[in-house]
Amino acid sequence: MHEDEWGEPGGGAPSEEHRDRHELSPHQGSGEQEIEASLRPRKLDDFVGQPRVREQLQLVLHGALGRGEQPDHVLFAGPPGLGKTSLAMILASELSASIRVTSGPALERPGDLAAMLSNLAPGDVLFIDEIHRMARPAEEMLYLAMEDYRVDVVVGKGPGATSIPLDIAPFTLVGATTRSGSLTGPLRDRFGFTAHMEFYDSSELSEVIRRSARILGVDLREDGAEEISRRCRGTPRIANRLLRRVRDYAEVRSDGAVTREVARAALEVYDVDELGLDRLDRAVLGALARFFNGGPVGISTLAVAVGEEQTTIEEVCEPYLVRVGMLARTPRGRVATAAAWRHLGLVPPEHAVGAGTGVVVDTEPSLFEE
Known part of the structure; x- marks a missing residue:
């Protein structure tokens, strides 16, 4: 997500910034770059x-x-x-x-x-x-x-x-x-x-957000910083991106102050849930749970099911989903864990990884597996 303090130039294969690059006019682009430099x-x-x-x-x-x-x-x-x-x-x-x-x-x-x-x-x-x-x-x-x-x-x-x-x-x-x-x-x-480099914890992200808020002149309350920090996937770049989007919401639909309630409402508008999962993340988990009974399923089949490129699923979604324990990678394909089922509001089947049944998903590759 290429919009902020820790932004890194790059290109080529889809990466984390792939889904957050917006089409900007030259004037808008220069403004975004000035904000990045200031942070x-x-x-x-x-x-x-x-x-x-x-x-x-x-x-x-x-x-x-x-x-x-x-x-x-x-x-x-x-x-x-x-x-x-x-x-x-x-x-x-x-x-x-x-x-x-x-x-x-x-x-x-x-x-x-x-x-x-x-x-x-x-x-x-x-x-x-x-x-x-x-x-x-x-x-x-x-x-x-x-x-x-x-x-x-x-x-x-x-x-x-x-x-x-x-x-x-x-x-x-x-x-x-x-x-x-x-x-x-x-x-x-x-x-x-x-x-x-290691991922950041919530306290460090809160400090990043507070520092950026001071530079941007955002009226940020402590509970608002904590709420945003919980949804940043351990990444300062995402923290600053979300802060700017919450600021927009606070200025347009509230009194300008970023409180916990305002942050929650804003991030709901931008499809960022309480764990930092966005629409594409939930689409991947939803396809695994609803279409394939939790998996295992090959990555190319999963990409077709959600209408995204395979490299986008591998490089954008999987790293975080695996890190938070909602997706498992096996030789036979991707598997939704019990935590993923619960996050989607579904009851995990007995065979789900982490369901506590003692049943382990078969990880041996078959002849025709992708």
């Missing part, structure tokens, strides 16, 4: 949550600054919306350095990367979002740049091709990935520090 913390001390990562990053930065050296290359890994881009911006700010921002899918050819690297000034920060999606030739050029601050530019083709070494200024590479397992070993090993 981003500028210093490491202002960053909410991720205490372990903040402590580790602070040691990396202050240690390098104390020695007068260029900091090691940094990799931020974790689900979307947890603050990877914000930390990259903070890192550059703490170093008093300029930052160049790009993304893995944009670096299709080695020449694209070579042009960007050759324009870096000493001490600059290069931020590559979705770094696991870089083209392999560009990634191999990056190896030498990270280790020796040099790139080899190949001129010509065939037997007459020559390699020209090009020195580049010392820089710090900051990579962000939502799929650390997709990174190649040689690239992952060249990062001096890897930070693993």
Whole structure:
């Protein structure tokens, strides 16, 4: 969900922001971007949550600054919306350095990367979002740049091709990935520090929401912040998105104050329930329970049943549904747990996972299973 403080540039395969990107006019788009920029913390001390990562990053930065050296290359890994881009911006700010921002899918050819690297000034920060999606030739050029601050530019083709070494200024590479397992070993090993981002708890999200409310000038009451934080799926990006939508409701249909009652009414309008599930999440669970008796059912069949792309179900819905214990993935397909049945207001069958009957769903794959 690409709208807020911790927003991260990216594209390509459907991801969490896939269902929340709105069609905006150029004027509206610039306004949204200004809001995003205003909500981003500028210093490491202002960053909410991720205490372990903040402590580790602070040691990396202050240690390098104390020695007068260029900091090691940094990799931020974790689900979307947890603050990877914000930390990259903070890192550059703490170093008093300029930052160049790009993304893995944009670096299709080695020449694209070579042009960007050759324009870096000493001490600059290069931020590559979705770094696991870089083209392999560009990634191999990056190896030498990270280790020796040099790139080899190949001129010509065939037997007459020559390699020209090009020195580049010392820089710090900051990579962000939502799929650390997709990174190649040689690239992952060249990062001096890897930070693993964790989901936020309700108290941390409440603090994020209160901070954003102060910046946006929202009259936010404590019970309103708590209500919103419970529905944010552990993600600051979603917290800020919901805060802005609740603010709209409060200003249009109430007196402008965001209380628990106002937050509940607003989020009901926007189809966000008390656990943070939206229309698509409930459609997936409903299809499993009502059409397939709880499963197991193959992912492609489930996608057809709810009218969505398979990748959307896998990358947008499943991670959270599995995390809250409403969906189980088995070799034979997806299964709705007893908690999912109850959340939908249905009575779970005896064979449902977690129904307390002692009956376990058969997880052995069949010959014709998807």
